[in-house]
């Protein structure tokens with residue numbers, strides 16, 4: 132079990148609580164050919180320890196929103212507030228996990244994990260037990276001296292998760308972290324993330340274009356409309372935890388997939404449309420059933 | 427400096443940000459041409475070398491090739507053995523001194539300039555043609571002029587070596603520093619890295635393989651220029667000895683100097699091969 136380090140020894144800033152508030156976030160990108168309207172008036176209130184998934188069609192502004200929350204990019208208007216403080220640059224209580232593991236190829240695994248400590252000029256010694264624990268948890272014990280190129284994609288991404296958790300950030304931002312992995316490794320990683328999240332109680336904002344993944348992991352799924360990204364709908368996922376891969380084939384789960392996929396396609400939540408769609412699919416299913424029954 | 431990070435979300439998987447290598451040589455070429463991997467290979471290499479030298483000896487003796495055309499390998503060996511300490515060593519030291527001094531100056535300015543100039547794309551555009559001019563102009567041509575101004579001391583040769591190696595180092599290093607991996611910059615920045623930290627912990631390591639290539643090419647160019655400068659405008663050094671022995675038709679001595687020079691070149695290659703293996707093997 133990996134527990135959060137006690138506040139006093141956390142290099143992340145002190146009395147943090149991990150709430151994220153996005154207010155009227157709007158973003159225009161300036162380009163040579165004009166400007167791109169990427170986000171329009173996004174409002175989000177994320178509680179401490181909440182798991183939020185952001186889904187939407189490609190190019191709808193998911194990354195833009197996440198990078199604005201991280202403080203790495205500016206908004207055109209509106210603001211992001213972490214624990215009452217307006218974000219205007221990278222913040223120590225935030226950890227990011229990228230689409231690819233983004234390990235530094237000239238450092239071995241241990242050196243990669245210690246990279247945040249080096250940058251923050253914090254002695255990593257007191258954190259070594261935690262790092263060891265995390266490595267064991269993700270199944271990378273004994274790989275400390277290996278270089279990234281010697282590890283598989285999944286192992287690299289697990290190492291990057293350890294790197295992110297090692298300094299105990301309050302808020303973790305993930306931008307399609309498992310998009311480059313094969314389906315099985317992806318399932319594995321999702322279960323790992325769920326486990327780590329349940330143990331540590333971090334606030335996680337998780338961008339994905341995989342609806343099943345979003346439902347599997349999240350407390351709430353935020354669906355963005357096509358560009359400019361607006362909030363089309365926010366779905367509460369109140370399925371019990373821990374959720375398993377098998378459950379992704381259960382009726383309540385599939386119902387959610389229907390709702391969310393339809394919302395992504397329609398750009399808004401239309402319960403009537405979802406119901407119509409459900410009826411159609413149920414009809415098809417009944418037809419197949421009849422065939423099997425030999426009628 | 428972090429301006430390219432302003433609004434850019436790194437594109438993963440497309441290799442979009444990492445520019446392809448356009449250096450004069452590249453690290454994989456360095457890493458691939460290895461040395462003997464085991465004693466069997468070593469033995470074969472040794473046998474071939476013996477065969478070549480022995481063959482030369484036989485040809486020279488068998489066809490009575492006059493010594494002023496090409497001395498037998500055994501004569502060259504003898505000359506090296508007897509004359510190395512008293513005759514060649516002092517001149518080798520002179521050449522090394524010029525090479526090292528000029529190279530240290532040229533290479534450090536080259537790396538520094540590359541690190542700075544790549545941060546300002548427009549300035550880079552302005553400067554690059556001149557650097558290319560320096561790279562392509564044989565610096566030996568400047569030596570007579572420099573000698574006229576500065577006399578027969580080592581300064582003209584040191585300057586020529588610096589001018590020959592510096593731009594080489596710079597142009598390759600610049601290629602390295604231009605490899606901005608946005609995702610890695612973003613990673614460092616997300617932990618609150620300063621510009622200096624981003625340079626030392628991301629940009630520099632990322633550029634290092636190309637810097638090493640530049641340093642190697644620069645060193646070889648430096649050596650060529652040092653010897654050339656000694657031929658053109660110096661009373662000492664290995665280049666000067668080449669002129670001296672050939673004018674006296676002392677061909678065994680002449681070829682001894684050639685072998686010393688070849689050894690120097692190979693030594694430079696070997697040193698950088700190992701440096702590359704040690705510090706840039708992640709690249710391969």
Ligand SMILES: Nc1ncnc2c1ncn2[C@@H]1O[C@H](COP(=O)(O)OP(=O)(O)O)[C@@H](O)[C@H]1O
Pocket residue numbers: 160161162167168169187188189190191192193194195196358433434435
């Ligand atoms: N630096 C940029 N300059 C101009 N347009 C951009 C830039 N970054 C993203 N965009 C545009 O903004 C929109 C949203 O991008 P992004 O947030 O990456 O979408 P998503 O992550 O949902 O696929 C896209 O249409 C994209 O082309």
Ligand SMILES: [Mg+2]
Pocket residue numbers: 193194195
């Ligand atoms: Mg994206």
